[in-house]
Amino acid sequence: MLTQPMTTSNSFRRAPAQPVTPARVTMFENSIELMGAVMPFARGAEIYGENEPAEYLYKVIAGAVRTYTVLKDGRRQIGAFYLPGDVFGLEVDDEHAFSAEAIVDCKVMVIKRRALVALAARSGDVAHQLWTMTANELRRAQSHMLLLIKTAQERVAGFLLEMAARSPSTAVVELPMSRQDIADYLGLTIETVSRTLTLLENAAAIDVPTSRRIVLRNHAALNRLNA
Amino acid sequence: MLTQPMTTSNSFRRAPAQPVTPARVTMFENSIELMGAVMPFARGAEIYGENEPAEYLYKVIAGAVRTYTVLKDGRRQIGAFYLPGDVFGLEVDDEHAFSAEAIVDCKVMVIKRRALVALAARSGDVAHQLWTMTANELRRAQSHMLLLIKTAQERVAGFLLEMAARSPSTAVVELPMSRQDIADYLGLTIETVSRTLTLLENAAAIDVPTSRRIVLRNHAALNRLNA
């Protein structure tokens, strides 16, 4: 029984886009394929919780995932969004630092961490892949950090450009997440996100045909904002 | 010839405090010792620049280092502070993501990245260490991210607790960095940092006998703020 109704559009399939050498990809992907099982998660379902032992790592096959943590006062900070092809939940420690939830109905490949770490001990290539994936997360966290010190316009513009870069089309962004998710990712309120989108629309930088679809009309203008 | 006069207090020596298993430490430290040369850097000197090829990685022996990036509009964001025992400049990519500067006169061990990566390819332990160090950076970046969405009081309290945890004494923090550095680390202005410290002092949470020395009088109160 699913914890949430299987509703609406989970039509967010994309090609993996990891910048690694073909040889390594193949080799590593093969390892994953061998060890991983694909599991479905319903919209809103928890994939793992903060402070739970990190027994698995995960790869998004279809759908979208958010990781987050909740501060003492109830504010939620989203650490990252993961789209098809992205790996998440990779920890060196034995505990997850964030919780993970399915944003929409998802298919996620689940891989035993111990098995992969063991394999890494024998294969330099696998070890290098684990290291690279962690470093990619580090880069992502660092640029997320930079977003958080900017103005609302810069954050929203930066977010849209980031999503566009990860989308099949750099012109149209299909957002799997709600305004609240975006707000919690950017450290803003839902109202400010909404107002800023309206503002960008009025400035002819974007179109918002539906709330979950954003057309980037003027990358230059967005980049200019993205200080 | 030094780029900056050898002035004032660079009396910031601390014991390394990396949470790794003794066996691994020894093994890895030996590798480093073998490959690394200790170099002095004068206060304010650049250790490496953003976008420079990452040929080396570094370990602070004495002093303190900041990494930073400058946004288009001139704002500077400090990525991290590194104290004795900390490793920095470790990249999987071939380029540094941030610039690094000596905050005070420093002694820094410099290690050839290629040599270490090559060693990692043969030694699972070294590979694991590289991975662990990158993961530690990731943790640090993630908690830094969380700081940046908080209020000024929470950020300053969090910063002080972080510094205290890394200090030999958890009660007295000797700050190697200026208010401007702290401000750029916390995403605040120098004025707000100063005001907040005064506020915490008035609230009897801390003492500020000199501007670079902070006495934590009430950890509980600081923790409470650190939402």
Place this chain on the structure above:
DNA sequence: CGACCATTTGATATGGATCAAGCGATGTGG
């Protein structure tokens, strides 16, 4: 059609930024 939920829009409040001045420690030259 009507209820519900997400999003947008409007009005007001506020925390931190900005602009500006004062203060204290450190170092310099007379």
Place this chain on the structure above:
DNA sequence: CCACATCGCTTGATCCATATCAAATGGTCG
């Protein structure tokens, strides 16, 4: 040794971007 310049820090007054509170709109599903 003292007067003065400099620099880092603190304090004060005002402004503004974003949060907060509140209401209207719109899309979705029963």
